[in-house]
Amino acid sequence: MKLNLNKKQISECRSIAKKIGLQVQKALSQNTSVASERTFLRLLGVDQAKHISENNQFYPYANIIIDDLVKNDTISDGVLFWMANACLHFKKDPKEVSEYLVKENISLTEIKLEKRSLIEKKSKDLAKAALEKICKTRSQRDVFIKKYKDTFPKSSTHPLKYVIVASGNIFEDIVQARSAAQAGAEVIAVIRSTAQSLLDFVPHGATTEGFGGTYATQENFKIMRRALDEEGEKIGRYIRLTNYSSGLCMSEIAAIAAIERLDFLLCDSLYGILFRDINMQRTLIDQHLSRMICAVSEIYINTGEDNYLTTADAIENGHQVLASQFINERFALSANMKPQFMGLGHAMEMNPWHKDVILLEIARAQMTRDIFPEAPLKYMPPTKHMQGDVFFSHTYDAIFNFVSSLTKQGIHLVGMPTEAIHTPFLGDRYMALKSCNYIFGGSESLYNEIQYKKGGKIEKWSQKVLTDSLKLLKSIEKKGLFKSIEEKCFAEVSRSLTSGKGYNGVIQKSSDYINPLYDYLKEGKYVRK
Secondary structure, three states, rough: OOOOOOHHHHHHHHHHHHHHHHHHHHHOOOOEEEEHHHHHHHOOOOOOOOEEEEEEEEEEHHHHHHHHHOOOHHHHHHHHHHHHHHHHHHHOOOHHHHHHHHOOOHHHHHHHOOOOOHHHHHHHHHHEEEEEEEEHHHHHHHHHHHHHOOOOOOOOOOOOOEEEEOOOOOOHHHHHHOOOOOOOEEEEEEOOOOHEEEEEEEEOOOOOOOOOOOOHHHHHHHEEEEEHEEEEEEEEOOOOEEEEEOOOOOOOHHHHHOOOOOEEEOOOOOHHHHHHOEEEHHHHHHHHHHHHHHHHOOEEEEOOOOHHHHOOOOOOHHHHHHHHHHHHHHHHHHOOOHHHEOOOOOEEOOOOOOOOHHHHHHHHHHHHHOOOOOOOOEEEOOOOOOOOOHHHHHHHHHHHHHHHHHHHOOOOOOEOOOOOOOOHHHHHHHHHEEEEEHHHHHOOOOOOOOOOOOOOOHHHHHHHHHHHHHHHHHHHHHHHHHHHHHOOOOOOOOOOOOEEEOHHHEEOOOOOOOOHHHHHHHHHOOOOO
């Protein structure tokens, strides 16, 4: 069941997206960021935090150390240079060194420098140990996948049912996650507390308060991972765990997700720029590092193109989604990611009262499936046109379930009849999963039984979206991605190169910059062939 799309145009879109990616890579290749440097510390095992008694908060050691290097104007040499030197001097590992530095209020730059050749060798040893630890965690996932004969995404018969829990309390989230898994959920997403993406540090420890979500912390990741493994053991399935690698700490969250064995991360190239007003350069530097970590860890990324359709009309601007998917695919390939780990995002967000809207939604979903055949596409439910009428909302979601099953999407975020009204109750989640289970089971083989009419409305609409996407990509290539975003090429939102949150955290590397950890990630040295 495929559409007769113009293959030459598809190939041209990919070629242009590659050129756009190279433009961005060239512009940012000599830069790092404070978040990226903190990420390297976290990969080295620096996961402690200092208690601040004045406000009863915890401030990460990674932030304290990087803040000090920024203050001393030495961050441009890279934190691995200074940490490797300190490890040599004190004969301690990075975690022990950071503990001593913070406790004694000593700066990395105060420590006597060893020979550069010794520092370079030590930094390589530290980098290898960090990546080998991630690979060990990756192997632990392999054990579960083999044990439960999990075939996703190679031969899945239906999209994975992806359910959100978001109480604000990680321990209550566990109750909701277990309940959802028992009702058929295969992916649990613990969404972050509102505005966490704007924090320039990762909160510490288990958290019991959050608004619209639960804080993404390493301890919360650990707690939920353990609970899902226990529940999976009971019901005989591997339950995947999702969180968000976005915002000012996107690469740090990718690091702790790799360490704590998360399976999916929402990791989009442009989302933070467009919807959180985070500086372009900062976002694109950190997303590249995030995806290189995901490539080694074999964490699936989920991109955020569905959000474009909440600020722009879904019928008129669907080509923006496809153009962004081509760009997201290219950025992921540049980070050594394989197509089978790219959960490219889109959504069913057209006006439900538009004539033949169900045909148009099928057209766009099938078009995306055909253009990205190896990607486990992430399909998002309707939200923009949801109503207080929960009976209509449930019907609306049922049609979404049908379109998803019909077009063989990969990851299906289960829609709730109470979407956008309140955080769903357990009963709402159960009812939504029951609908999914019925429709997915009842239409499992439909994909192989029907064909699209040649030259029909579905095929023509899909081709129009592809043609418009090609036109947009050509414009972006000509102007450059930065200028195009400034001119509202996506989601009707304008941002500039030097504005936005986190711009002061963009750092130009010095000629003495050392970072074999980044080099190994860039080379794809630990990515499985």
